[in-house]
Amino acid sequence: MKKLLPVSLLCLTACSMPYRPAQFMEPGATFPGLAHFVEQTPGHQVDVLLVHGMCTHDAGWAAQTVQQLSSALAARLPPAAARATAAPGQIEIIPAVVPAGDGAIRFQSLIWSPLTTPLKQQLCYDQSGKSPLCQGSPPYTAQRAGLNARVKDLLMDDCLPDALIYQGQARGQIQQRMRDAVLRATAGAAPDAPLVVISESLGSKILFDTLSNMLDDDSAAPDARRAADAAQQTLDRMAYLVMAANQIPILGLADQGLPLDVGRRALPQDSLQRVLERRRARSAAAAPASAPASMGNLTLVAFTDPNDLLSYTLQKERYERPGVVLHNVLVSNARTWFGAFENPVDAHVRYLDNPDVGRLIACGEPKSPLCR
Numbered sequence: 001m002k003k004l005l006p007v008s009l010l011c012l013t014a015c016s017m018p019y020r021p022a023q024f025m026e027p028g029a030t031f032p033g034l035a036h037f038v039e040q041t042p043g044h045q046v047d048v049l050l051v052h053g054m055c056t057h058d059a060g061w062a063a064q065t066v067q068q069l070s071s072a073l074a075a076r077l078p079p080a081a082a083r084a085t086a087a088p089g090q091i092e093i094i095p096a097v098v099p100a101g102d103g104a105i106r107f108q109s110l111i112w113s114p115l116t117t118p119l120k121q122q123l124c125y126d127q128s129g130k131s132p133l134c135q136g137s138p139p140y141t142a143q144r145a146g147l148n149a150r151v152k153d154l155l156m157d158d159c160l161p162d163a164l165i166y167q168g169q170a171r172g173q174i175q176q177r178m179r180d181a182v183l184r185a186t187a188g189a190a191p192d193a194p195l196v197v198i199s200e201s202l203g204s205k206i207l208f209d210t211l212s213n214m215l216d217d218d219s220a221a222p223d224a225r226r227a228a229d230a231a232q233q234t235l236d237r238m239a240y241l242v243m244a245a246n247q248i249p250i251l252g253l254a255d256q257g258l259p260l261d262v263g264r265r266a267l268p269q270d271s272l273q274r275v276l277e278r279r280r281a282r283s284a285a286a287a288p289a290s291a292p293a294s295m296g297n298l299t300l301v302a303f304t305d306p307n308d309l310l311s312y313t314l315q316k317e318r319y320e321r322p323g324v325v326l327h328n329v330l331v332s333n334a335r336t337w338f339g340a341f342e343n344p345v346d347a348h349v350r351y352l353d354n355p356d357v358g359r360l361i362a363c364g365e366p367k368s369p370l371c372r
Contacts, residue, residue: 044103053201
């Protein structure tokens with residue numbers, strides 16, 4: 001106990017979490033949570049689409065995320081249902097239904113990580129501490145400092161390669177598989193049931209690139225119209241969009257050419273802006289009687305840890321528009337030491353582990369009475 005006391009005192013004086021509790025960049029921010037949609041929707045049924053970000057993810061991530069949100073709702077997670085095995089080379093969709101109040105939240109988690117695993121395994125030789133996907137690869141014998149080894153193993157050998165793979169030759173293939181997953185996940189959905197989308201990091205970029213392309217596909221392919229209709233219905237139903245570890249501002253640079261006159265042209269729209277603009281235009285053009293019943297204001301909540309080196313807040317002037325309300329929320333995913341350093345891996349990958357994030361997604365601000 002005597003040995004632990006100095007360590008505890010050091011932690012109290014040297015480490016902090018400046019954004020726990022979470023802080024809102026926009027004063028007086030109020031927004032709904034999952035509980036509000038369950039409470040206010042006829043039938044009390046809400047659909048949630050979960051899309052993970054860069055770094056290796058599996059079914060365990062889906063179960064842990066659903067459990068975190070269920071705990072915030074004080075809802076008991078039922079036993080996991082048997083799930084169908086995804087076809088080789090396809091995105092796995094993991095369903096879960098969580099009772100909440102008088103209704104239920106129907107989760108579908110899209111696990112795209114296995115698509116990039118075979119390519120990332122080419123870097124296994126460089127990992128100091130072998131991850132599960134690198135078991136059996138030859139050991140790395142050169143000595144690295146402990147923190148540098150962790151950052152190299154996870155951030156550089158596992159996470160960042162996902163972004164490089166997507167921005168390169170495999171981009172079209174990944175989008176095709178995300179397109180197929182969206183079609184499977186939304187098949188049979190009730191047109192008036194509100195949809196909540198929770199996406200992280202690179203997963204947001206993949207999802208909105210795919211939705212934008214589905215909406216704009218005017219080819220004569222037999223399933224092009226079906227895909228466009230599914231994307232439009234998804235957009236119409238989307239009432240709440242939660243984004244964590246946003247990388248669209250930096251990844252969107254890869255979609256731009258060099259400007260001929262710097263500062264003398266409007267910035268091109270990224271895929272998130274295009275999708276939001278498409279939703280605004282459709283809502284404005286539809287007569288009140290003909291507009292989809294589910295189409296109301298869209299709330300966009302962006303979570304950012306300021307010490308997350310790979311993430312960016314979303315600028316209101318670029319993403320907010322009539323019918324779309326944006327709130328930026330600052331959070332601390334790990335401790336800051338001596339006011340100088342936060343573990344960059346934890347800062348980027350622990351958003352949905354953060355109890356503040358889980359509570360705000362599930363319960364909104366102010367907190368729903370359905371939450372404990």
